[in-house]
Amino acid sequence: MSNVVIHEVHGKVGLIRINRPESLNALNNEVVDGIAAAIDIFEADENIGCIVLTGNEKAFAAGADIGFMKDFDYMHAYKTDFITRNWERIKTTRKPVIAAVAGFALGGGCEMAMMCDMIFAADTARFGQPEVRLGTMPGAGGTQRLPRAVGKAKAMDLCLTARMMDALEAEKAGLVARVIAADQLLDETMKAAQAIAGYSLPVVMMIKESVNRAFESSLNEGLLFERRVFHSAFALEDQKEGMAAFVEKRKPAFTNR
Ligand code: DAK
Numbered sequence: 001m002s003n004v005v006i007h008e009v010h011g012k013v014g015l016i017r018i019n020r021p022e023s024l025n026a027l028n029n030e031v032v033d034g035i036a037a038a039i040d041i042f043e044a045d046e047n048i049g050c051i052v053l054t055g056n057e058k059a060f061a062a063g064a065d066i067g068f069m070k071d072f073d074y075m076h077a078y079k080t081d082f083i084t085r086n087w088e089r090i091k092t093t094r095k096p097v098i099a100a101v102a103g104f105a106l107g108g109g110c111e112m113a114m115m116c117d118m119i120f121a122a123d124t125a126r127f128g129q130p131e132v133r134l135g136t137m138p139g140a141g142g143t144q145r146l147p148r149a150v151g152k153a154k155a156m157d158l159c160l161t162a163r164m165m166d167a168l169e170a171e172k173a174g175l176v177a178r179v180i181a182a183d184q185l186l187d188e189t190m191k192a193a194q195a196i197a198g199y200s201l202p203v204v205m206m207i208k209e210s211v212n213r214a215f216e217s218s219l220n221e222g223l224l225f226e227r228r229v230f231h232s233a234f235a236l237e238d239q240k241e242g243m244a245a246f247v248e249k250r251k252p253a254f255t256n257r
Helices: 028-045 075-079 108-115 128-136 144-150 152-161 167-173 183-196 201-213 219-233 237-247
Strands: 007-008 013-018 049-054 059-061 098-099 104-106 119-123 126-128 179-180
Touching: 007 028, 013 183, 028 049, 049 183, 059 098, 059 167, 098 108, 098 183, 104 108, 104 152, 108 126, 108 144, 119 167, 119 183, 128 152, 144 152, 144 167, 167 179, 179 183, 179 219, 201 219
Parallel strands: 013 049, 049 098, 059 104, 098 119, 104 126, 119 179
Antiparallel strands: 007 013
């Protein structure tokens, strides 16, 4: 795997760092393929219970690499399935992914953060969909995930005016789960990720699947899905262990079964 993406194992957490600081982590195929390959590795590793995706202190990612795509024509974008082919690996992993965002998360960078299950933002984070300035539009979910997260008014504002939203506004609007002092961002995110990874992996996967269902179904269908998955959780050894441990006033020892 190339060094524009670094992947490391920290206990039960897989950490992925986007590493193109000279271009504010602009996303080209090498970066996106590298992220997808790291996710493949972590998905296959039974020991990993949560994934963290981050950039550096200046940028999570300042968007798709403009130099890389500026000469694309329609046929090239269509035939190579630009975006769908490799970007969506973040969306398809069954393990939870936390985006730890400091600095710029713009265009495809904001869209990539939104593909993750939640975003923890440094107080330096700035989110935006400035594609309109480049004579194009968001193409990796910006017009779809952003309104679901922050509502139509702010989504229209960001996509149509290209303005950036700071971390506090993003938290208030519902885009961001937590705002954290920049120098604590990775530590705090890793702590949360280790906590998630310490729970039963099948239960964590069921919760992720069920919350995501809320965005794909009516309320009643979603509730039915949740109820069925909840019932199935009684088939888990980890449910027996978790409830027995509570009653016996001890820490549970989950075995992911
Ligand atoms: N791509 C390539 N290089 C980038 C970049 C980007 N997105 N963003 C920054 N860089 C590079 C700069 O060119 C500069 O490189 P050098 O000149 O040093 O070689 C270096 O990173 C540092 O940037 P600046 O000198 O500009 O730094 P500043 O602090 O002054 O400004 C900035 C930071 C983030 C405000 C500024 O760099 C900026 O406006 N960057 C572009 C942000 C942007 O427009 N992002 C959206 C990209 S478009 C599509 C699907 C999806 C998309 C498009 C089409 N289809 C299906 C067709 C997605 C599009 C995008 O994401």
